[in-house]
Amino acid sequence: MAKIPEAMKRMFKNVFVCRNCSTKIRSEPRKILEGKVKCRKCNGRVFRPVRKK
Numbered sequence: 001m002a003k004i005p006e007a008m009k010r011m012f013k014n015v016f017v018c019r020n021c022s023t024k025i026r027s028e029p030r031k032i033l034e035g036k037v038k039c040r041k042c043n044g045r046v047f048r049p050v051r052k053k
């Protein structure tokens with residue numbers, strides 16, 4: 001069980017989903033918060049973490 005959280009972190013921690021078109025973007029949370037990340041499809045700047053809860 002100890003190994004899994006780290007893998008999950010790697011897979012989900014830096015992944016965000018565009019609220020407009022649901023494209024997944026991998027980026028650092030800091031960049032998302034600073035608004036430096038643009039969706040490559042719709043150029044939107046609104047993202048949510050890939051996990052809903």
Ligand SMILES: [Zn+2]
Pocket residue numbers: 018019020021022023039040041042043044
């Ligand atoms: Zn988008």
